[in-house]
Amino acid sequence: MDHFNIIQALCRSALSNPSEAVLHQVNRLKQALDKDGKDKEVKIIDNLLKQVDKLVDMSPSKIQKSLIRFEGEELTHKTPLPVDKETSTPLAEIIFTDQLPTEPPIFDANIKVALNSIINEWLNFEKLKSIDAQPSRSCLIYGEPGTGKTHLALWIAKQMNTPVVLVRLDGLMSSFLGTTSRNIGNLFSFAAKYRCVLLLDEFDAIAKLRNDTQEVGEIKRVVNTLLQNLDSRKNTGFTIGITNHESLLDPAIWRRFEAQIEIPKPSFEVMYSILNKFLNTLSFNENELKFLSWCIEGASGADAESLSKWLKKSSVLNQQATLVDNVRRFAMLNSGRVNLKKRNILASSNDEDLINSLLNETTINFKQREIATLLNKNPSALSKHVSKSKRL
């Protein structure tokens, strides 16, 4: 057949990037040749089409777009994790969407507004794209330990319906310094290949390292590698950095994050809601929750969780003990969670100090009747106590 070698070359070239239309036309050609009894040519075209099938099997079927427009291969339980070559320990952990928290941590209204605006940008990806804009691709979350930062980052990923590649940078750094840069490079390549939210937890590890070691040159290299990798990830996926010590963070790293969210320690109202959530199985009343929030004023959400666990255990193991007794014991065993002033008040063996402190509390209003109930006292006995302390 005349010029068939040119037709064959045309087909091969078109099929290297096959669209529906190309496949349709090449199949039409095959049928036409078949009709004319050109068996040799039919076989050649058929082979070209079979190669396309193989290609399609290897890539596009595995590459999916998420609800929220991240691209890349799908992570599975079989995906090999990047490892430290020296120690063979994995450099990251994958948290799949079904393991991500469905409930956000409890924050005050300002933080909720900031978070919603980040998530909303991604939910409106198409609209933003149509005006040549794109959502923020990176976010730094900072604040004191136990304030719910890691939980928050995982919840953001849940909202984006995307698995998390979780990297604890302190783990990464503890390996031989010389291999740290290579580990960082491997990690970012891994994150670039797969559809994921890259979560860089304990980010301050790099900064701490800078103070701890003499190997200044190597540290600079590590920071530079990190900066370069963050830059090259600017248009890929979503990256969250978390740090407990934002002041230690290199300003150049700080600037790489498009959004920055500070998570403060819970206010009294937020603490009340956190305890209310964690203690929902014990049916404490408003007065009791108010007292508990007062006791751990200035503590973190994680501390509130510890107190809640303690109270749950006590409700089974120490059924005779009053709430105040239980909190007293918790305070003595958790000096890092209950501040010194509150601990001293609770430590005193008689109830005088506690009653006076609660009565004199100005921001939270405790009524005499409420204090009496908490301490299992007769309200009139408390009134006498009040008039006596006024006389003094």
Ligand SMILES: Nc1ncnc2c1ncn2[C@@H]1O[C@H](COP(=O)(O)OP(=O)(O)O)[C@@H](O)[C@H]1O
């Ligand atoms: N504001 C909060 N609301 C609800 N739970 C909280 C809050 N802050 C902390 N927690 C709980 O405390 C625990 C530790 O939180 P985590 O996210 O690890 O804190 P961080 O990463 O800031 O150190 C988690 O179980 C989390 O659910």
Ligand SMILES: [Mg+2]
């Ligand atoms: Mg954390």
